[in-house]
Amino acid sequence: xxxxxxxxxxxxxxxxxxxxxxxxxxxxxxxxxxxxxxxxxxxxxxxxxxxxxxxxxxxxxxxxxxxxxxxxxxxxxxxxxxxxxxxxxxxxxxxxxxxxxxxxxxxxxxxxxxxxxxxxxxxxxxxxxxxxxxxxxxxxxxxxxxxxxxxxxxxxxxxxxxxxxxxxxxxxxxxxxxxxxxxxxxxxxxxxxxxxxxxxxxxxxxxxxxxxxxxxxxx
Amino acid sequence: xxxxxxxxxxxxxxxxxxxxxxxxxxxxxxxxxxxxxxxxxxxxxxxxxxxxxxxxxxxxxxxxxxxxxxxxxxxxxxxxxxxxxxxxxxxxxxxxxxxxxxxxxxxxxxxxxxxxxxxxxxxxxxxxxxxxxxxxxxxxxxxxxxxxxxxxxxxxxxxxxxxxxxxxxxxxxxxxxxxxxxxxxxxxxxxxxxxxxxxxxxxxxxxxxxxxxxxxxxx
DNA sequence: CTCCTTTTGTTGAAAATTCAACGGATTATT
DNA sequence: AATAATCCGTTGAATTTTCAACAAAAGGAG
Numbered sequence: 001x002x003x004x005x006x007x008x009x010x011x012x013x014x015x016x017x018x019x020x021x022x023x024x025x026x027x028x029x030x031x032x033x034x035x036x037x038x039x040x041x042x043x044x045x046x047x048x049x050x051x052x053x054x055x056x057x058x059x060x061x062x063x064x065x066x067x068x069x070x071x072x073x074x075x076x077x078x079x080x081x082x083x084x085x086x087x088x089x090x091x092x093x094x095x096x097x098x099x100x101x102x103x104x105x106x107x108x109x110x111x112x113x114x115x116x117x118x119x120x121x122x123x124x125x126x127x128x129x130x131x132x133x134x135x136x137x138x139x140x141x142x143x144x145x146x147x148x149x150x151x152x153x154x155x156x157x158x159x160x161x162x163x164x165x166x167x168x169x170x171x172x173x174x175x176x177x178x179x180x181x182x183x184x185x186x187x188x189x190x191x192x193x194x195x196x197x198x199x200x201x202x203x204x205x206x207x208x209x210x211x212x213x214x215x216x217x218x219x
Numbered sequence: 220x221x222x223x224x225x226x227x228x229x230x231x232x233x234x235x236x237x238x239x240x241x242x243x244x245x246x247x248x249x250x251x252x253x254x255x256x257x258x259x260x261x262x263x264x265x266x267x268x269x270x271x272x273x274x275x276x277x278x279x280x281x282x283x284x285x286x287x288x289x290x291x292x293x294x295x296x297x298x299x300x301x302x303x304x305x306x307x308x309x310x311x312x313x314x315x316x317x318x319x320x321x322x323x324x325x326x327x328x329x330x331x332x333x334x335x336x337x338x339x340x341x342x343x344x345x346x347x348x349x350x351x352x353x354x355x356x357x358x359x360x361x362x363x364x365x366x367x368x369x370x371x372x373x374x375x376x377x378x379x380x381x382x383x384x385x386x387x388x389x390x391x392x393x394x395x396x397x398x399x400x401x402x403x404x405x406x407x408x409x410x411x412x413x414x415x416x417x418x419x420x421x422x423x424x425x426x427x428x429x430x431x432x433x434x435x436x437x438x
Numbered sequence: 439c440t441c442c443t444t445t446t447g448t449t450g451a452a453a454a455t456t457c458a459a460c461g462g463a464t465t466a467t468t
Numbered sequence: 469a470a471t472a473a474t475c476c477g478t479t480g481a482a483t484t485t486t487c488a489a490c491a492a493a494a495g496g497a498g
Contacts, residue, residue, distance in 0.1 A: 090360070090361050127346055127349075134349055135308060138304075138308035141305035141359060142305065149315075151370060182447090194449090195486065213446095373486075374455090375454080375455075400476090401477090411457075419477090
């Protein structure tokens, strides 16, 4: 566990918690670490929503696949972000999404009941964890609002430009790398891939953006 | 305040709080009640995100209007639901949405700092409120997932059927009233109103649904 | 370095959505 | 009860998106 401390102390779940207490807390929470290769399923849709996940290395995606096989990407998560926490905390019986390794990654899994309910020991830290979870879930809600703002646009062009503008604002720079390849970006924006490629080319020709692979620049 | 107790004791924010303590807590939170006529703005986009709202009577809508004037409806809220709590708890500087009265309504507004931070008095209840907020925001996140699941479908028909199916599941009945008129439903599904009307007619002709105004039945 | 796989851009045709406009129906107002 | 305002379904044209197929480019494996 020790080698993960540098990541974990930056994790929103452990905000305001002293580093020297962290190892003890992890023990009390019965935290486990697992490794996953690229494309492997970390948490499967339909399985019990009892775990709070933390990305320690690599990256993962939250996805949903409908009965037609269409993939929808809800978000991309990187260290030291938390995932699946809302489902666990809302005590949803089963997960409505899958979490997939986007590259080889190490994931910490914590049974949410260990976080939400006290265990009888000296659990001074529970209140802080619950407060942190509340903040974290609230922040995620904001991100979902952004995704809805993006996908509520009616055209591929507007969806893309809204996404890029928000990303630039977040990155605080007009030039940045996005965490998606073309198909993934299409699945995030909820549009057709070939149409998206065509629209990117058009925006380039019009001199509104520059783009090479997943590097974009707003002009 | 007394006349609102019956609603407030059912409010997710006050879960597990004894009714006899509620009035005192409301005082400590400095809760205010305001009335709004239909179509009036309860909280405006861009204003500081400091209030947690509770619908005491009537109903309200969370909406977003883009630079083209297109309205997007994020959700419809009825008593005793809470709103704007995620923005307040995430300490977002300003609201990215507006809250509008959908019919005449009474709204309780609470400054979120009174909830999140202790005031020096006998604030035994803060921990419970924070726990309740966490649960409530987590539940809202699930609802956003549902909205994304609906709007990620590529056709008006699929969006509508997904919406109706989820609504029927929620209502636990094949027949139900939705809280939207046609234009509002279109703005929730993120589609064109006239196209939506046409699609509803088509589904009726095909015998897949029955519908009169805002009453729907899945066949 | 070569072969194989995956990703990406392009194209054209089919299908769907949007848009504007209109009339009928319903609801609210005076 | 009459009038005004709003809501709703329909239509056809214009625009967009989707879909399928293909070839070029990039990346990975041996």
